Amino acid sequence: MVYIIGAGPGDPELITVKGLRLLAGADVVIYAGSLVNPELLKNCRPGAEIHNSAGMTLDEVLEVIRHARLEGKTVARLHTGDPALYGAIQEQMDALKENDIPFEVIPGVSSFFAAAAAVPHELTLPGVTQTVILTRMEGRTPVPEREKLASLASHRSTMCIFLSVQQIEEVVDQLITGGYQPETPVVVVEKASWPEQRLLRGELQNIAGLVKAAGITKTALIMVGDVFGAEYDRSKLYDPGFSHGYRKAEG
Numbered sequence: 001m002v003y004i005i006g007a008g009p010g011d012p013e014l015i016t017v018k019g020l021r022l023l024a025g026a027d028v029v030i031y032a033g034s035l036v037n038p039e040l041l042k043n044c045r046p047g048a049e050i051h052n053s054a055g056m057t058l059d060e061v062l063e064v065i066r067h068a069r070l071e072g073k074t075v076a077r078l079h080t081g082d083p084a085l086y087g088a089i090q091e092q093m094d095a096l097k098e099n100d101i102p103f104e105v106i107p108g109v110s111s112f113f114a115a116a117a118a119v120p121h122e123l124t125l126p127g128v129t130q131t132v133i134l135t136r137m138e139g140r141t142p143v144p145e146r147e148k149l150a151s152l153a154s155h156r157s158t159m160c161i162f163l164s165v166q167q168i169e170e171v172v173d174q175l176i177t178g179g180y181q182p183e184t185p186v187v188v189v190e191k192a193s194w195p196e197q198r199l200l201r202g203e204l205q206n207i208a209g210l211v212k213a214a215g216i217t218k219t220a221l222i223m224v225g226d227v228f229g230a231e232y233d234r235s236k237l238y239d240p241g242f243s244h245g246y247r248k249a250e251g
Contacts, residue, residue: 002065002075002101004089006082006108007031011193012039014114019106026076028068030061035080035219037194049073062095069101082108085134086162112160114192115221118199119228121187123158127233128226131157137164137171153178158225165190165220169208175224176204185228190220201228 003022008014015023023029024043031041033052044050049068053061061077068075083089083105096103112134116123123132133152136143152159153175164171165188176182182205190198202210204224211220 002077002096002103003106004077004079004083004092004103005106006084006087006110007036007040007078007080008109009081009111009114009193010037010191010197011114012037012043014109014193015040016106016108019108022074022106023076023078025074027073028064028075029078030056030064030075031078032080036078040078058091058095061092062099065096065101066099079108080111082110085110086136111192111221112162112223115160115187115189115223118189118192118197119187119223121228123160123223123225123227125227125230125232126235128230129157131155133157133159134162135159136162137167137174139163139167149174150178153180156180156226158223158227161222161224165211165222166217168211168222171222172204172208180204180224184224184226186222186224187228188216188220188222190214190216192221 003026005019005023006016007019020043023040024045026044026048028049028051029041029044030051030053033054041050051064065075077092079087079089084107089105093103124130133155135147135149135152137149149161149171156179161171182203184204186202186204186207188200188207188211198214198216200207200210200214200216
């Protein structure tokens, strides 16, 4: 069996209990060395075969998995955050299916959850927005025309922008062009949940300068939206005048 495991955003304690158990029992571990915290490898069993996939091609990763299958070994494929987001796992899963190799995906804690916790702030607030858009700026990997930042910005919801801090000036230009006000709050979290985590607060009109001055060029999430500064309505969930399936309204 191959287990594709979300390792969490960086803090080695933010891997799930299930993910940690499967990692500890694996015979072969293939981890995304460019982002996965190496502290997690201390949980591997003695004698486990460990491969850093940062310098490997897809074919090389698959060859390790095929060899492990021939020997009846269990494989832990360790990805950062939750592998469903920017994890490049679809091509791996498709190849495993083609080779009749059974696998299971173990979800993890995404960096955008860790970044929101670092602020700390809720990304959806009553009366402000009930929508969060997860996206990235076009770079070496293109995005569909309909998903350009300026188009998505027209919704004025909370946006979590991955893999784009190195293009912060262009990010800001597109967000303002799309409809956000220059005064819209922005939070940039570098290496969320890691010991060296840094957090910058600003507005669209000044965040690029703050990011440049701090020297942040990678491994950072940009979060933008009125939720970080607007007044909001209190939740109906705990409102004494609101009935739901577990409580009747008072009065």
